[in-house]
Amino acid sequence: MTAPLTISQALQLSDRLADASRTLDAQLLLAHALNCSPAYLRTWPEKALAAAQQDHYLSLLDQRAQGHPVAHLIGEQAFWTLNLEVSPETLIPRADTECLVEQALLLDLPEDAHVLDLGTGTGAIALALASEHKEWKVTASDFSAQIIALAERNAQRHALTHVRFFCSVWFDALPLETYDLIISNPPYIAPNDAHLSQGDLRFEAQTALVADAHGLADIQTIVANAPGYLKPNGYLMLEHGYDQAQAVQTIMCDAGFTAVHSEKDYGGNVRLTMGVRPA
Ligand SMILES: C[S@@+](CC[C@H](N)C(=O)[O-])C[C@H]1O[C@@H](n2cnc3c(N)ncnc32)[C@H](O)[C@@H]1O
Structure with missing residues (x-):
């Protein structure tokens, strides 16, 4: 069994995204999968993801790589x-x-x-x-x-x-x-x-x-x-x-x-x- 990803490793997977905003996109998707704030991601980079969180995040990242808007994936947009x-x-x-x-x-x-x-x-x-x-x-x-x-x-x-x-x-x-x-x-x-x-x-x-x-x-x-x-x-x-x-x-x-x-x-x-x- 492979070790679970840490928050920091999960964020590095942003290189799967082509978009110029991929770093921010990955942060928003990970924060959504973990149900936490972006600040939490910066505070706890070494924290390991639970299996369900990791699956959810990888699926969101996949959909984003296919072009689905981040707002649709997380269900909201700031305006x-x-x-x-x-x-x-x-x-x-x-x-x-x-x-x-x-x-x-x-x-x-x-x-x-x-x-x-x-x-x-x-x-x-x-x-x-x-x-x-x-x-x-x-x-x-x-x-x-x-x-x-x-x-x-x-x-x-x-x-x-x-x-x-x-x-x-x-x-x-x-x-x-x-x-x-x-x-x-x-x-x-x-x-x-x-x-x-x-x-x-x-x-x-x-x-x-x-x-x-x-x-x-x-x-x-x-x-x-x-x-x-x-x-x-x-x-x-x-x-x-x-x-x-x-x-x-x-x-x-x-x-x-x-x-x-x-x-x-x-x-x-x-x-x-x-x-x-x-x-
Ligand atoms: C460009 S979106 C703008 C949405 C929102 N006002 C915004 O700025 O984010 C255009 C909106 O017009 C609505 N719309 C399109 N045709 C319409 C019609 N015939 N009568 C009323 N609303 C219509 C669409 O459903 C859509 O919500």
């Missing part, structure tokens, strides 16, 4: 200040989407702002905003009941129970109310985009990623309908692809939005565009 449960039915929240949250927090909104997050997925944007402004009335929607159940669990997890959730295909089943801000990270990847067959994207729901009309179909639907759900001078803020800012600006200007402009994400790419509903 803003929140740890969110994830599922293969919707997008794993991305750090770049935190720029959307950051920009929304910079807007001149009333103290009791009404905010709508369309295509909320895990609830990432809605819950981040609700966690910063307990006095805001935040509404979030997505098209599937299972995804809404996931977002609701994340709201419970962080005691953000003042967020309302609706199962709705974009605006279709929402109550006819008006908002100070409508925010969305909708699907915006073109169906033939090569990135869809690479990396983590292969394992994420196409319904969260892909839109017709060169990736712009859902953005067109949201922009066309948003004015009916925005208060006068209300904001619409959208995340989009790195090469879509001009197209999204045109769609928003054509729909009558004013003060239309775009902002960069943390990587320096122009990835979000916003505008104001005319009074």
